[in-house]
Amino acid sequence: MAAVKYTEEEELLILEEGHDPHFHDHHHGDDKYRMSFISHYIFSMDHKMIAKQFLVTGMFWGIMGGLMSLVFRLQLGFPEESLAWLKPVLGKWITISETGVGSLDPEFYYALVTIHGTVIVFFVLTAGLSGTFSNLLIPLQCGARDMASPFLNMLSYWFFFLAGVVMFASLFLSTGPFSGGWTAYPPLSALPQAMSGSGAGMTLWAVSIILFVVSVLLGGVNYITTVLNMRTKGMSMFRLPLTIWAFFITAIIGLLSFPVLFSGVLLLIFDRAIGTSFYLSDIYIGGQALDYVGGSPILYQHLFWFLGHPEVYIIILPAMGIVSEVLSVNSRKPIFGYKAMVYSIAAIAFLSFIVWAHHMFMSGVNPFISNFFVLFTLIIAVPSAVKVFNWISTLYKGNIRFTNAMLFAIGFVSMFISGGLTGIFLGNSAIDIQLHDTYFVVAHFHIVMGVAAFFGMFSGVYHWYPKMFGRFMNPVLGKIHFWVTMIGAYAIFWPMHYTGMAGVPRRYYRFDSFEAFSYFGEINQFITIAAVVVFAAQVLFIINFFYSIWNGKKQTTVNPWGATTLEWTTPIEPGHGNWPGAIPVVHRWAYDYGKDGRDFIPQTEPLGENESESH
Amino acid sequence: MSELAAQNYNRSKIHPQKFLLWIGLASLVMMFAAFTSAYVVRQAAGNWLEFRIPNMFFYSTAVILASSLSLQASYAAFKKNNTGAYKKLLLLAFVLGLTFLVMQYLGWQDLVSIGVELTGNPSGSFLYIISGVHAVHVLGGVGVLFVALMHAYGLSHKVTEKRKLRFELTLTYWHFVDFLWLYLIVFFVLQAS
Numbered sequence: 001m002a003a004v005k006y007t008e009e010e011e012l013l014i015l016e017e018g019h020d021p022h023f024h025d026h027h028h029g030d031d032k033y034r035m036s037f038i039s040h041y042i043f044s045m046d047h048k049m050i051a052k053q054f055l056v057t058g059m060f061w062g063i064m065g066g067l068m069s070l071v072f073r074l075q076l077g078f079p080e081e082s083l084a085w086l087k088p089v090l091g092k093w094i095t096i097s098e099t100g101v102g103s104l105d106p107e108f109y110y111a112l113v114t115i116h117g118t119v120i121v122f123f124v125l126t127a128g129l130s131g132t133f134s135n136l137l138i139p140l141q142c143g144a145r146d147m148a149s150p151f152l153n154m155l156s157y158w159f160f161f162l163a164g165v166v167m168f169a170s171l172f173l174s175t176g177p178f179s180g181g182w183t184a185y186p187p188l189s190a191l192p193q194a195m196s197g198s199g200a201g202m203t204l205w206a207v208s209i210i211l212f213v214v215s216v217l218l219g220g221v222n223y224i225t226t227v228l229n230m231r232t233k234g235m236s237m238f239r240l241p242l243t244i245w246a247f248f249i250t251a252i253i254g255l256l257s258f259p260v261l262f263s264g265v266l267l268l269i270f271d272r273a274i275g276t277s278f279y280l281s282d283i284y285i286g287g288q289a290l291d292y293v294g295g296s297p298i299l300y301q302h303l304f305w306f307l308g309h310p311e312v313y314i315i316i317l318p319a320m321g322i323v324s325e326v327l328s329v330n331s332r333k334p335i336f337g338y339k340a341m342v343y344s345i346a347a348i349a350f351l352s353f354i355v356w357a358h359h360m361f362m363s364g365v366n367p368f369i370s371n372f373f374v375l376f377t378l379i380i381a382v383p384s385a386v387k388v389f390n391w392i393s394t395l396y397k398g399n400i401r402f403t404n405a406m407l408f409a410i411g412f413v414s415m416f417i418s419g420g421l422t423g424i425f426l427g428n429s430a431i432d433i434q435l436h437d438t439y440f441v442v443a444h445f446h447i448v449m450g451v452a453a454f455f456g457m458f459s460g461v462y463h464w465y466p467k468m469f470g471r472f473m474n475p476v477l478g479k480i481h482f483w484v485t486m487i488g489a490y491a492i493f494w495p496m497h498y499t500g501m502a503g504v505p506r507r508y509y510r511f512d513s514f515e516a517f518s519y520f521g522e523i524n525q526f527i528t529i530a531a532v533v534v535f536a537a538q539v540l541f542i543i544n545f546f547y548s549i550w551n552g553k554k555q556t557t558v559n560p561w562g563a564t565t566l567e568w569t570t571p572i573e574p575g576h577g578n579w580p581g582a583i584p585v586v587h588r589w590a591y592d593y594g595k596d597g598r599d600f601i602p603q604t605e606p607l608g609e610n611e612s613e614s615h
Numbered sequence: 616m617s618e619l620a621a622q623n624y625n626r627s628k629i630h631p632q633k634f635l636l637w638i639g640l641a642s643l644v645m646m647f648a649a650f651t652s653a654y655v656v657r658q659a660a661g662n663w664l665e666f667r668i669p670n671m672f673f674y675s676t677a678v679i680l681a682s683s684l685s686l687q688a689s690y691a692a693f694k695k696n697n698t699g700a701y702k703k704l705l706l707l708a709f710v711l712g713l714t715f716l717v718m719q720y721l722g723w724q725d726l727v728s729i730g731v732e733l734t735g736n737p738s739g740s741f742l743y744i745i746s747g748v749h750a751v752h753v754l755g756g757v758g759v760l761f762v763a764l765m766h767a768y769g770l771s772h773k774v775t776e777k778r779k780l781r782f783e784l785t786l787t788y789w790h791f792v793d794f795l796w797l798y799l800i801v802f803f804v805l806q807a808s
């Protein structure tokens with residue numbers, strides 16, 4: 001390295017950054033410093049490349065999870081139809097009767113439901129969403145050359161990747177992957193002999209989750225440190241875009257809650273591997289009493305949901321951040337109630353730690369203690385409503401540009417309202433007696449978390465695609481993608497509220513054999529058809545995504561959306577280090593749209609003489 | 616663009632790596648908080664085996680405290696360019712760390728000898744698992760101390776910013792596992808009484 005001659009520009013940088021030990025890792029696009037293929041695309045330490053790695057891996061898992069749901073939806077919608085045509089893919093999980101009718105193995109049905117939930121919650125909506133956008137945007141929008149520790153950042157991705165490999169491998173076990181539900185409650189998860197997926201399948205599930213927790217923690221420490229320590233000059237906390245606030249608080253929640261899952265899963269592993277009795281007690285299998293004494297399955301539920309509830313906010317907060325930014329940029333108006341937005345993110349984060357037992361109203365926790373959790377659960381609706389109000393007010397009288405990102409952002413608000421309202425029903429422990437473990441819950445969390453978070457993610461991808469690839473995605477395909485998904489998602493999940501209120505339980509293999517539920521057969525068919533259509537629209541998105549990387553319309557101006565934030569001050573294809581010269585200095589908050597008769601004022605522009613900073 | 620920041624702007628006086636370490640420690644705190652709250656919740660549910668914590672665990676507490684002190688003293692000597700004390704105290708901290716691990720192992724044996732097994736009533740299992748997971752973190756710390764020893768004995772004694780930082784990171788982590796154990800032992804004693 002010592003013999004290398006620097007260009008003038010780099011000399012300048014070294015002068016400026018002289019004390020920075022990182023510098024030698026930051027090569028700025030110059031051909032002489034082109035990193036090798038491996039260090040550029042594979043073991044990259046550039047936050048922008050790591051973001052793309054998270055995104056593409058997340059998309060892979062999105063497709064996997066989506067395909068799984070199609071298989072079990074076919075089973076639910078058309079229990080009588082032959083699935084023999086799936087035999088080439090699913091092999092022994094399809095049994096073909098003498099008459100040639102292929103049916104899905106019931107244990108495998110449970111495995112599909114379980115792995116669908118696990119990978120979408122953790123791999124797609126946690127890693128694929130907050131991993132992608134925290135990595136891409138924290139350094140770019142804070143004005144830093146990279147994360148505080150690019151190395152840990154790279155490790156974070158590779159632990160995620162490994163977690164995925166282990167989970168993927170579990171799909172090919174002869175006993176099948178874990179099938180006790182994404183929440184992995186004991187005893188199904190704790191007793192290897194409980195069902196076929198509880199053996200090796202559960203072992204791999206647990207290993208995968210542990211690797212995943214490590215990935216989240218490594219990412220999280222980096223995000224927090226970068227936001228707190230490496231903001232550029234002038235970028236005070238209250239000048240940060242809401243995206244960064246959301247990622248920052250998400251990382252804090254993750255850091256405080258994932259270790260608890262880690263502990264919970266560790267105890268589970270001990271129960272499985274060496275026969276401790278943390279979660280097991282007085283169990284009989286085949287009439288035979290097992291040795292386990294004195295354990296408590298409820299203990300696991302506490303540990304799981306202490307993570308599990310914050311986890312749902314880990315998923316939704318980044319989407320909220322993205323939506324706030326996109327709504328403001330495309331309404332050409334400042335976000336309404338910026339500080340209220342920040343405080344409500346913080347309030348949601350705080351409250352998310354003291355409501356976990358609302359998942360356990362029906363598990364035998366003390367009903368008096370439930371009251372406490374009902375109270376805090378309902379209070380969460382307050383900051384949530386503040387956010388919804390502010391989004392709508394931002395749109396009000398805006399100069400709205402219906403870009404694809406904007407459509408998905410508006411769709412997010414709609415989904416969040418619909419799903420949040422049903423949360424208020426569920427949060428009442430008395431109503432929950434009827435609704436718990438029914439399709440009402442399935443509808444609630446798919447709309448408020450599943451669909452809404454996917455919308456946030458789509459919004460972010462369409463909006464920052466030019467930043468990632470220097471090109472645009474095809475807007476027409478994007479519009480089709482949006483409308484089919486928007487209408488289709490409601491078509492899938494709206495009817496589930498009704499079946500749920502009628503008491504149809506979740507996680508059943510088929511309903512046609514139950515007197516009480518069989519008359520929902522047609523609704524179930526309708527839902528399945530809608531699911532197939534929505535999946536097709538996602539295929540369109542994937543095609544659009546990859547096609548546009550090479551063939552999309554080229555980005556020609558640095559700031560195509562007319563946004564105020566720092567990421568649009570870099571060159572179109574920023575090198576490692578983001579800004580070829582020095583890092584820009586910030587003089588104002590991120591939402592000066594339509595101020596003083598100007599369309600927008602970038603954060604880098606100093607305040608005018610008589611101008612006061614708006615908030 | 617009107618004006619350019621000269622450098623990668625670093626806001627606080629605390630070094631980013633130290634900051635990273637502190638945040639990482641916060642997540643470890645949560646992990647042990649989860650263990651100990653699981654302990655409390657499970658204990659409250661009854662069917663809980665009561666037993667006296669073997670004395671070995673109190674002796675080991677003294678040992679790890681001594682190790683922390685000696686590392687602190689070594690750090691002071693390092694800064695004052697007192698090479699002899701720096702090396703010897705570092706070695707002492709390392710040996711005491713190893714001793715702690717051995718003593719924990721002896722403590723587990725004492726548990727077995729009073730009939731508290733790893734897989735019996737959860738009250739025993741908790742003690743094994745929590746002290747075991749803690750010991751794994753001490754083992755990591757001993758590894759870091761070993762690297763520090765290699766530096767101390769392999770390199771000439773120079774107080775550079777980089778080496779100081781490295782030492783401080785080691786020191787912080789080591790004090791952390793030490794105080795963590797102190798918390799755990801106090802917790803066990805209070806819960807048992």
Ligand code: HEM
Nearest residue numbers: 312316358359377381420423424426427436437445448449
């Ligand atoms: C106003 C806010 C909300 C309230 C009051 C609320 C309340 C509840 C309650 C009480 C349950 C348990 C239902 C049962 O199992 O019987 C539940 C389930 C769930 N909620 Fe919410 N919720 C709210 C918002 C959210 C948000 C924003 C998300 C995610 C982003 C979310 C994700 C989930 C998930 C994933 C489950 C089900 C987990 C499972 O059993 O598999 N909720 N919600």
Ligand SMILES: [Cu+2]
Nearest residue numbers: 309356358359
């Ligand atoms: Cu919850």
